Amino acid sequence: MIWNHAPLNLSVVIPVYRGEETLPKLMTELQALTVEQITPQGRKFYVGEVVLVWDxxxxxxxxxxxxxxHQFPWIKPVWLSRNFGQHAATLAGMTSSGGDWIVTMDEDG
Structure with missing residues (x-):
């Protein structure tokens, strides 16, 4: 089935606690999804933003x-005032996102 709808804009939310080692590689991998893709079912989508929530x-x-x-314009940082924990950081990222759908990931992919 081929969908004739506009592509879905996905927001990827990632709470970050100790991500200095893993984030650069993960962002490089996600960059490939920032251009329009098609699911096996024929639905178009792309990653419009990656919300990195510093916990x-x-x-x-x-x-x-x-x-x-600075390197990737589709990365949206969210800065928490203190350490709230993974679940609260994920929720903060979700409320700060603007996509049609939200995907949550760990900072190590």
């Missing part, structure tokens, strides 16, 4: 998020 973890994840957001 105030140790290390330098915040700096990596800044660098990635």
């Amino acid at each position: 105030r973890g140790p290390g330098h994840s915040d700096q990596v998020i800044r660098e990635l957001a």
